[in-house]
Structure formats: C-alpha cells, structure tokens
Amino acid sequence: MAGMELLPRLTARALASAIKLAGAGQASSLPGKVTNRLFPGYLHAHAAGLTEGLAIVTGTNGKTTTANMAALVLQDAGRQIVHNFEGANLLSGIATAFSRRPDARFALLEVDEAIAPLAVRCLRPPGAIVLTNLFRDQLDRYGEVDRLATGWQKMLEELPDVTLIANADDPLVAWVAQQSGRPTVFFGVEGLTEGAGNEVSDVTTCPRCATMLHYSARWLSQLGEYDCPNCGFARPPRRLWAQADRLVTAPDGTVTVPLGGDVQAGLRLRVPGLHTVYNALGTLALTSHLGVASEQALASLARYQPVFGRWSCVRRGQTLVQVNLAKNPAGMNQTLRTVGAVPGPKALIFVLNDNIADGRDISWIWDIDMEDLLPEAEAIVTTGTRRHEMALRLKYAGVPTAKVQTTPSLAAALELLQRRGQNSIYLLPTYTALKEVRRTLAGWDPVAQ
C-alpha cells in the first residue's frame, strides 16, 4: 500500500505488540485509538483499498456473534476479509482490524449502533448493512433508542445503493428499513405465540403514528408479531425465517430448527438460544447477498464456535463454567431464559460493573424480568463494582437473601461456589467484567461445544 499509510500501520502494530508484551490483555482497541488520533485519514485510506467492498453489522445485541458467524462463512468460502473479531466495534477497533490485515479487499465490520453513522462517513458507503435490533442499552451514553433510530435514518439517506438485512420482528428496525426506501431482506422467526409478556419494551408505540402498537404475539422484548391499529404499519413480510416452534435443543446444547423462505433447509448450531437463531438468520441473509450458497453457509454455521464470553465454556476438574456477556435487559432476559432451559442443579454468578464502557447507569438491571425468568439456582453470588445493587435487585425479585452472597472478586466467587460443591456455574458478566473473567479463567480448560 501507499507509503503514507505505512507509518500509521506500523504505529498501530507496534503498539499492539507493546501492549501484548505488557500483558494488558487482547490489545484490540488501544492501538487503534492512538492511530485515530494521530492519523485521521487512516480509516478512509484503508476503506478506499477495499476493492470488493464493505458490509457492516450494527444494532444493540447480536452484533459480535452475527459478524463472527458471517466472517466464518466468508472465510470458509475462501474470501480474504478484514474483520474486527473481538467485539471492538468503535472506530479504534476498526482501525486496529485494518492494521492487522492491510491487504484485504473486503471488510466485514461490527459497528457500534451509536457510531455507525460516523463510521460509515469515515470509511466508505457499505454495500450491505445488517440491522439486528434496537434495545435499551447504556442510556447514559446513547440516550433513548429513538435517538439511535433517527441517527440510522439520517445515515441511510446518504447511502442510496445499500442493501439492508433487517430484523422484521423489531418494529423500530423494520420502520427504519421501510422508511429508507432501500432494498431490504427482512428476516424473522415464526410460530411463537408468547414469551415476553412481562418484559420491558422500548417500542410500545407505533414508530409512524405514535399509537400504541398491538401485538398478537411478543416473544423477546419488543420482538414479535405487531401491527398498528391506527395507521396499518405492521411487521413486514419476511424473505427468510426460522420455524421457532419447532426448535429443538439437544442435551449437549446443540440447536436445530427448520428454516423457510429463501432457505428451505434445517439450521444446526452449537450455541443455544433464540437470539443465536436470529444471529444465524442475519448471517445467512448477508452471506447469501454476498454470493455464498446457502448449503455452504449452513455447513459453516454448524461448526461455529462461540468466542470467549458468548456462551463459551471452560472446565476445571468437576467444575464447568459457562460464560455469557449480558449487558442490557433484553440480553439478560434471553440469557436467563436459556440458562433456565438447561436441566440440572446450577449456580449463578452476576458480575455487574458500572464503568464507562458498561454504561455508568445501572438502572437497567431493574428492567430485567428477574421475577419471572430467574432460573432455579442453588446459590447466587454477585461481584463487580455494583455487586450490592445486584444483590438488592435479587432481593426485590423475591430471592431469599440467604441464597445471595456478594464478594469483591470473581476468584473468590468461584472458590465459594466450588467449596459448596457447585459443579455447574453460569457466569454472567457485563462488558468490562469480561477482562477479569478472562484473566481469572485463564488456566481453565476450554470445552468445545
């Protein structure tokens, strides 16, 4: 590549090595941060070299898994891609990804939902955008979901040639996609009649006319079968769907579900949960748009292994620990539901941090539907910077206080549960807590699923 770019790339790589040597973890964001500051044209110059184009994945939940699944499918199909695979989805993370693969001709980027408009302007117009969902998350940083939707709308006005892959079951996402007038592949799930009756939802009124939306079924936060009794806005027709009433979870966590629409086949995944099915649907629609045959994509998806912290699993002796990042009410509700579906005795560890990257405001834990979804657990330990607030949340959800303990460190939490003979532990950290989780579980054996 051009000489003017060599310097920033070397800077980012040198910093990445330095940070790795210093033991500061995965070194995925900091080098990019410095590069952004020093070389504002860096992203733009790199994006210009993407002769095969750019696709982005954005939304509140499911970005990392969708992007990782799509990256696996594309790599299996022999594509050379740039991909920010560690969930580092701000400009700095994207810059870091470019510094690792300066020669790639196609970029598949997971982009934070709030900075997507800025990222698109810094990079280049993407050929395709996957819109996963819009849930409440980090209200202190991003404000309400309405504001994010407005940002997306403005972004799409400036992208006349983009194709959207959008979740039809989320009214706000569907509205943004329809309103944009851009060609859209809608995906969704079919066959569910209930599931989210009590969950807090962020889109209760029609995005078009502000009348209260009517739901004939609502299965995950505001995801469901909806229509507006006033203006006729309704869930758009889907081109690809999963028949979720026929979803089967095997004892080993493997999920199978029949698909319909553009792909007439069965989907097989090693990662549990309805949210994972949504991620796979987004992946299938995106990769098919990018020219990968669906049989090939399904084969790749069947061997997809979760990244650390997204239903990843480690073992030491008799003790099995499953880790899943849960950072907002919709994600946590789905996590609790998935944990509850696994049979057998279990213990839970909640790690609640309120650092900037988590969102300083932890009021979201009170919007979790703990009362209905908290699985039967033999013991619950809370840790993290706001562990006492999480313990209080559990108390007001009706959990006997004798069952709830708080400890300052994760290591102590694990020890406590191991001493009590708990062999099946579900560990649910917020974003910044993942670092401590990674460090604490470094010596444990990874378990393939």
Next chain:
Amino acid sequence: MSARDAVTTGASGEPVNPGHSARPRQTDYPAEITRAGEQACQASLPCIEAVHLYPTTMNTYGDRGNVAAITRRAAWRGIPLRWHFVELGEAAPEGADLVFIGGGQDRVQGAVAEDLGRRRDWLAAAAASGAVIFGVCAGLQLLGRRYVAADGSELPGLGLFDLETLAAKPGEWRLIGNVVVEVAMPAGPRLLAGFENHGGRTRLGPGSQPLGRVLLGRGNNGTDGTEGVRQGTMLATYLHGPVLPKNAWLTDHLLTLALTHAGGDPAAITPLDDSFELSAQAEAIARAEGDAQAAHGMQEKLVAVARRLRRAI
C-alpha cells in the same frame, strides 16, 4: 381480582378516551411483584390504593424498581396495597392514596403532557386530600408549571409544583452521573443516592421547597445546589437508579404517608432488615465519591499543566 382487572374494573367514571382503553394492552409488570398486595386487599384492613401512571409509555430508567420497592416493603409488613396501572387515555380510580409517574423517552412526552392535562383536577384533588404524588425525572418536569423546549416552544405542565424547566441550550451538556443528596427530615438529615440523566434545567419558585441539597452530582440545574422538589405530600426527584430500592427510608416515608391517607396506622411501618439496601446505598455513594475525586484529580492535573506552561512561557 388481578392487577389487570384492577386497572379496568377498579376505575370509576368514564375513560378519558374509551377507544384507547378498549384495545388489548401490554402490561410491563411481572405479576408476582403485585400479587402479594392484591390478596391482602381482600382482608378488612385499610388497603393502599396505588396508581402508576403510564407504566408502559414512561418506563425508561428502571421505574419498575420503584414499584417493586413500594410493593415489597408493604407486603413484608403485611400492609395491603393494590396497584392500578393506568395508561394514556385510561381511567384512574378515585381516592388513590399514592400516585407514581416515572421517566420516559422524549418522543412520548407531548402525548403524556396532553393526557396528564386532562387529569389535573383528579391529581390536584388527590394531593389536596393528602395522597402521595411521587414523580421521577419527566414526572418532576410535567408536574411543574411548564417545560420550555430548545426551540422556545412550550409544553404546559400541571402547575402542581411551583417550578419550570428549560431544555438544555445548544452547547449545554446533559446532566448525567451519580448523585448524592442530603434530605432534611424531622428525625434528622437522610441521604439519597441515585443516578441523574436530564437535559432540562429546573428552577424552583417560592411556592416549592427543594427535596434536598446536592452533596455530589448536579441536581435540578447544576448551579443552585438544589435537588428535586417537595410540597406537602407531593415529592419529585431527578434521581433514578431507581431511587426507592436502595433508599429504603424514602420508600418507607412514602408508605407512611400513603397508609395514613388510607386510614391506616403509620405504626404498621415497622423496621425491617435493611442490610442489603444500606450496602447498595453505600456502594452508590462510594461510586459518586470516586467520580468526584477523579474529576478533582483531572482538574488538578490541568491546573498543574497550565502552571507549567505559564512558567515555560
């Protein structure tokens, strides 16, 4: 009678907009947190009739935690309490002992202000009779005289509180962060810990008292050190987090007022084991303190750099 039934059958008078309430509505409440009180209301004891206005349209910052705190702390003492969840256009019951209004997204505030305007007499009568009116964030703003948006347009409030709110001017930051407030109570000052996130700057008129004095954080407007507002049995705050669970004393204060209004004996508000509540409050205060120290440290660093620069020049 279930919570859902209470919303429709416990109401008297015509719904403000019958077309609205006829539609199937989604409730955002786990039935379990309201059931306990429901059953107790069948008994002959005085029952607290509590109204949550706009539970679905105004529920942005963990407001259901406030409902859980009120419900649980009544139930743990065997005090009957029944919730009525009242949405836009739905009728509210007469004789409420406690009315709660939470915070919401900007998009719905016009519709809420309009709906609330039609409930002015109902709310004023409740307040005059000594019922508790408790507002959080947007709830505080809408109970004031008016809200002036950034473009100068005005949203009329109810005027139950002598206060008005100006939207953030261009260049003004939203007031966001951990807050600690000192509240004067008859038995001595109490602490309130929570989180604020508002663009609007609220100024109190002479007819209203602040709820408390800001120790850490920004408060009503970031300048005069006041937080929230109180006037008789009406009380509102910018603090969410939510505010009631970890500030159990405030929940108990509201319950005492509401129970008295319902004709019950306030002595029924007996002490509980509040170790979890106090730990969570202490943790929130420590976080607010940490933030203040970090900000102070940053300030000192900047001052030091400026000094060094000046010396260098």
